[in-house]
Amino acid sequence: MPRSFKRGGLxxxxxRELTPAAPWELLPLPSRAILSASQFPxxxxxxxxxxxxxxxxEQLIAQGQPLGLHSPIPGTVxxxxxxTLPDGTKTSALTVVLxxxxxxxxxxxxPRDWAKESPEALKTRLFQLGVALCDKVDGSITAPLKALVxxxxxxxxxxxxxxxxxxxxxxxxxxxxxxxxxxxxxxxxWLALDHDKPHESPTLSPxxxxxxxxxxxxxxQAQRNLLLSALGLEKIASDELLIVDPExxxxxxxxxxxxxxxxxxxxxxxxxxxxxxxxxxxxxxxxLKDLVTYTGGLAEGTLVLQGGPFRGTEVxxxxxxxxxxxxxxxxxxxxxxxQTQQRECTHCGSCAELCPVGIRPLYLWQALEAxxxxxxxxxxxxxxxxxxLCSFICPSRIPLFEHFSRAQGLFSPQGVRGE
Amino acid sequence: xxxxxQHVFDTLSTRKISLFLLVCLVPLYWVAGFHYGLTLAILxxxxxxxxxxxDTLLNLSLxxxxxxxxxxxxxxxxxxxxxxxxxxxxxxxxxxxxxxKRLWGGNTGLWLNPMLAAWAxxxxxxxxxxxxxxxxxxxxAFHQAVLKGSGVSPSILSTLDKxxxxxxxxNTLNNSVFxxxxxxxxxxxxxxxxxxxxxxxxxxxxxxxxxxxxFLLVERLIPWEIPAMAVVGLALPTWVFGGLSxxxxxxxxxxxxxxxxSFLFGVLFLATDSYSRPFFRSSRWLYGLFIGLFxxxxxxxxxxxxxxxEAILLAGLIVPWLDQLFQRFRAV
Numbered sequence: 001m002p003r004s005f006k007r008g009g010l011x012x013x014x015x016r017e018l019t020p021a022a023p024w025e026l027l028p029l030p031s032r033a034i035l036s037a038s039q040f041p042x043x044x045x046x047x048x049x050x051x052x053x054x055x056x057x058e059q060l061i062a063q064g065q066p067l068g069l070h071s072p073i074p075g076t077v078x079x080x081x082x083x084t085l086p087d088g089t090k091t092s093a094l095t096v097v098l099x100x101x102x103x104x105x106x107x108x109x110x111p112r113d114w115a116k117e118s119p120e121a122l123k124t125r126l127f128q129l130g131v132a133l134c135d136k137v138d139g140s141i142t143a144p145l146k147a148l149v150x151x152x153x154x155x156x157x158x159x160x161x162x163x164x165x166x167x168x169x170x171x172x173x174x175x176x177x178x179x180x181x182x183x184x185x186x187x188x189x190w191l192a193l194d195h196d197k198p199h200e201s202p203t204l205s206p207x208x209x210x211x212x213x214x215x216x217x218x219x220x221q222a223q224r225n226l227l228l229s230a231l232g233l234e235k236i237a238s239d240e241l242l243i244v245d246p247e248x249x250x251x252x253x254x255x256x257x258x259x260x261x262x263x264x265x266x267x268x269x270x271x272x273x274x275x276x277x278x279x280x281x282x283x284x285x286x287x288l289k290d291l292v293t294y295t296g297g298l299a300e301g302t303l304v305l306q307g308g309p310f311r312g313t314e315v316x317x318x319x320x321x322x323x324x325x326x327x328x329x330x331x332x333x334x335x336x337x338x339q340t341q342q343r344e345c346t347h348c349g350s351c352a353e354l355c356p357v358g359i360r361p362l363y364l365w366q367a368l369e370a371x372x373x374x375x376x377x378x379x380x381x382x383x384x385x386x387x388x389l390c391s392f393i394c395p396s397r398i399p400l401f402e403h404f405s406r407a408q409g410l411f412s413p414q415g416v417r418g419e
Numbered sequence: 420x421x422x423x424x425q426h427v428f429d430t431l432s433t434r435k436i437s438l439f440l441l442v443c444l445v446p447l448y449w450v451a452g453f454h455y456g457l458t459l460a461i462l463x464x465x466x467x468x469x470x471x472x473x474d475t476l477l478n479l480s481l482x483x484x485x486x487x488x489x490x491x492x493x494x495x496x497x498x499x500x501x502x503x504x505x506x507x508x509x510x511x512x513x514x515x516x517x518x519x520k521r522l523w524g525g526n527t528g529l530w531l532n533p534m535l536a537a538w539a540x541x542x543x544x545x546x547x548x549x550x551x552x553x554x555x556x557x558x559x560a561f562h563q564a565v566l567k568g569s570g571v572s573p574s575i576l577s578t579l580d581k582x583x584x585x586x587x588x589x590n591t592l593n594n595s596v597f598x599x600x601x602x603x604x605x606x607x608x609x610x611x612x613x614x615x616x617x618x619x620x621x622x623x624x625x626x627x628x629x630x631x632x633x634f635l636l637v638e639r640l641i642p643w644e645i646p647a648m649a650v651v652g653l654a655l656p657t658w659v660f661g662g663l664s665x666x667x668x669x670x671x672x673x674x675x676x677x678x679x680x681s682f683l684f685g686v687l688f689l690a691t692d693s694y695s696r697p698f699f700r701s702s703r704w705l706y707g708l709f710i711g712l713f714x715x716x717x718x719x720x721x722x723x724x725x726x727x728x729e730a731i732l733l734a735g736l737i738v739p740w741l742d743q744l745f746q747r748f749r750a751v
Contacts, residue, residue, distance in 0.1 A: 309427035338428040344483055346433060348693040353700050360698070360746065391425040395433045402424045 002194070004216040005226040008356035010389060012157050012219045018270050018277040019160045021167055026281045027294055031098050033073050033285030034321035036083055037062060038091040040132055041325065045069045047094060053077045055096060057104050058261040062094075066127040070261035072283035074100035086306050086313040086320055093321070096285070104260075114256045119143060119183045122256060126183075129255040130262035132324065133244060141184070146240040147233055148186035150177065150249065153194045153215060155222040156308025158270040159328040164279050165246035165266070166193065174207055176249035179256050181209065184242055190231055194221060219310065220387035226356055247327055262324060269295045271331035273302045282322050289318035291329060303337055305330040310388040343396040351390035351400060357383045361390035361400045368407050381407055431639065434486035439640050440688075441487065443631045444494050447684075450627060451620040454555035455502050459620060465506045467493030469513025477521055489517055495688045496534045498620045499681060499728065500541065502555070503548040511544070512537040520694065532695035535732050542728075555614070555622065585609035607675050621681050628683045641691035644700060645707040649686040650677060652711020660719065680725035682714060690731045695738065701748070702741035709734040 038044045045064035049055055055071045062069035075096045083093035114122060126133070133141065150173075152162045165173060181189060189210045194217040215221055215230050224243060228234045233241070244252075247265065254260040263284055270277040275296020282291055288306075292298055305312030306320075308330055315329075351361035359380045367375030384404045391401035451459050467490055474489040493513055500509065516537035542549055588609030597604055614623015621628075635641045654673045661671015677683065690696065690710055697706045713733050717726030 303426055305426060311424075312426065313424075314426050332427060337426055338430055338432065339426070340428075340432045340434065341484070343433045344485055346488070346693040347695075347698065349696075349698040349700070352698060362698070388425055392427065393429045395429070395431050395436060397428060397432065399425060405424060 002214055002216040003230050004218045004221060005229045005356060007358060008354050008389070009218045009220065009226075010354055010393075012217065014154050014160070014217055015158045015270060016154075016160050016163060018158065018274070019164060019268055019279060021164070022278060024164075024168070024266055024279045024281050027283070027286060027291060029073060029098060030283060030286040030290055032078070032287070033071070033075075033096045033098070033283060034083070034287060034319070035061070035069060035071070035094045035096065035285045036085065036091050036321060036323055037069070037093065038085065038089060039067075039069065039130075039284070039324040041087070041089070043067065043132070044091065047080060047092070049077055049094070051077050051080060054100065056100070057102050058263055060128075060261075067132055068128055068130045068261075070130055070263050071096055072263035072285050073098050074102060076100075085323075086315045086317075109258050109260070111257050112259055114179060115182075119185070122179060123183050125259075126252060126255055129260070130324070131248065131251045131255050133242060133248060141239070141242055143183065144185040144187070145242055146187050146236050147242075148177075148180055148184060148189045149227070149231065149233070149241065149243045150189070150191045150210075151222060151227055151243050151245050153192050153222040153227060154217065156219065156310050156312070156328075158330045159268060159308045160270065161266060161268040161279065161327045162246040163193075164268065165250055166191075168279075169246075169250060172253040173246055173249040175257060176253040177207065177210060179252055180242070180244065180249075186242070190233070192227060192231060194218075219389070220356060220385065223356075223385050223387060225385065265322070265324065265326070267291065267322060267326055268328040269331070270328065271305070272336055273299055273331040273333045275299075284324055285321045287319050287321055288315060288329065291322065292318060292331070298331065299333075301334045303332040303334050305332060309337075310392055311386070340397055342398060345396050345398060348395060350393045350395065354389040354393050356387060356389070357385055359383055361404070365398065365400050365403055368403050376407065384408065432486070433488065436640055437487035437491050439634075439638055440491045441494070443634060443640075444491070444498075446627045446631065447498060447621070447624050448494070450614065450623050451498060454614060454622060455620060456556070458502050459497070461506050462500060462502075462504055462509045463494060463497045465509035466497045466500070466513040466516075469493075469510040470496075470517045471513075473514045473517035474520070477517065481521075489520070492516060492520075492534050492692075496537060498684065499534070499538055499689070500620070501548050502620055503551065504541065505545060505548065508541050508545040508548065512541040515540050532689060532692055532731060532735055534689055534692065535728055535735075538728055539732060584613065588613075605672055605675070607672075608678075611675065611678050619681060621684050625678045625683065628687065632683070632687050635687060635691075641687065642696070642700065642703050644703040645691050645696060645710070646686040648704050648707025649682075649690060649711040649714075652708040653677060653682065653714050654711070656712065656715045657719075676715075676718065680718075681727045682725070685727035685731055686710060689728070690734070695735055697738050697745075698742050699745045701745045702738070705741055706734055706738060709737060 037047065043064060045062035045067065047062050049061050054076055055061060055074065057074045058070045060068045061071050073096060075098045078095040078097045080092060080094050082090060084090050152166045154160060154163060177189060191210050191212045192215055193212065194215045213231055220226060221230060225234065227243070228236070250266070251262050255262065264281055265284060266279050267282045268279055269291065280291065280295065292304065298304070304315040304318065306315050306326060307313055307328060309332060312330055345362060347362070355361060364376065364379035364381060367379050381404065386401065386405055386408070388401040391399055394400060470489045470493040474485070478484060493516070496512060496516060497509065500512070516533045519531060519533040519536045585606055589604050589606050593603050612625055632646065636643050653676055657671040657676045658673050659669055659671065661673070661676065662668065690707070697703050710730050713730035714726050717723040717729055723729060
């Protein structure tokens, strides 16, 4: 029996059969790229170019702490405007109109002998080329580490990018692991996988230094604390541990071995309403409309999600761009989303049954409604991992996840969460 | 207005649960309708109508909505009442049920099962309906015909424990089936399965209830822990102590106790009601077990012939305590 976290959760369909092993298609270049100053939640960059400037492919156009943002296409800066991302974040966006010469794409590159470089130089280059290290986007990580964890657990149904990279790009991610091992000198390296059918475990031949752990396919296994619990690493302090996903490994490989800035990325298009599901290689900044149209378009009544069915954000405006943090576009039929109006709570207990951290969501919600701060604290708002299972399972469709997310945002570290 | 964060949901909604429960009640009503016809129809309309009208008025005044739940409850409560219940008692029960739902149901987190509370009010207020149960008109006529053919006086009905139909059924089964495996079925099952018993709308629904239970469990409409543990709680002591009246241990008639009275219906439709059952899965194991044990004690030590309603009400008293207990374990 594969290991998993201790309680709650949901055994879910993975829908891996929708995106079987196949060559990744390259999406045609966008005629306009929309580059958001915020590519990851909570991270932003400052523009280094202005309207009317001519820019080159892979030119550094914005700088943040410590990540840079590069232009995916050559062209002219047409505008810098405010952009509201699907999750409601307001940021600035720069529009580049395609034009000029490609000086990188189509030209041969030679691999770098990175083994001769110092760990610090490698780390600096990663950040300069715009590669974020997952939960350490701000770069706040120092060697040596106790553990490096490669989180290839499928985060949600349909979100199969990690598995596709692990299976299809074994050479690339294996080398990326060696690069990270050199930079961060972990005492141990773990590869966490999951599979819904025991006989379908990926055929891997990883480096002997990697401990492979196959876990049960149980949502929300990919969540940081639950993953560490399933691996038995929960006692390692946060600053002695680095968790990266396969997508990041691919970006590390491209940056360090081929000296390539993070300007394109693989995105999975899947879902029960996807016409041509698969993995597509897309330039950062490509409007989602281009991606959706290329993969077969949208039927009437399709729900477009950036992310998975549990935690994904609905995209109502398809002019939104692909971000560095976009790993999946899930197209769901609204009929199969089972959206109904909110009803009164029937005290069924399903929310508590599935909660992976042992919260009583119903009572937490009641405490929030009553603005009972002591009750909120006692019911464990700070333990909520925002997996969305309570809202998903609630037959009365009470938006528990929304209430908790909003409340977590409201309570400052000096308040409920930090006490 | 904040943006919704959840877009995809589980297939079960409150409306779907209510509709599925209504579907489950259809075959039970079909059998009960065969036995009691217009009596059942009048009571179903008064109980359910009273409950629905009251709940709708309360919903309008409180600006809330529900999905046919009161209708389901009304129909469940009707089946749990004796056929002799007068229509005005049914109407009162329906109204009381809807009011109690508001006072003690839902997210108030309290323990009282509104259906059973209304049933208790009705029982205390109109005890006569419970004291003189009658055989259904359809079965009464069938009985008369059987007895006429056999030459036995119809008046013997009141003196017989088991009917001739049951004797014939049991003998046939024992001779043709159970003799192969050296088992002898005691009398009583024929009457039980055919509904050849007096006193309840549920007479004759045993086999259907077994089929309905499969549907309820497969569709996740009820938590399986409650009926499963209730069966254990009743079956185990019955098997061990049930035969003591005839002087021997480990000989109690388990199946007759499980399928007798309204036990199956009670543990499937009343004990699993989400408003009053325990909140945590772990509490439900003990809750179910207590129901089974209470039924055993009420039937074997008390004056009750059924005891299911009383047992579920009694078990409801410990629900808050059970939830408190298991919340402590969860918090560890």
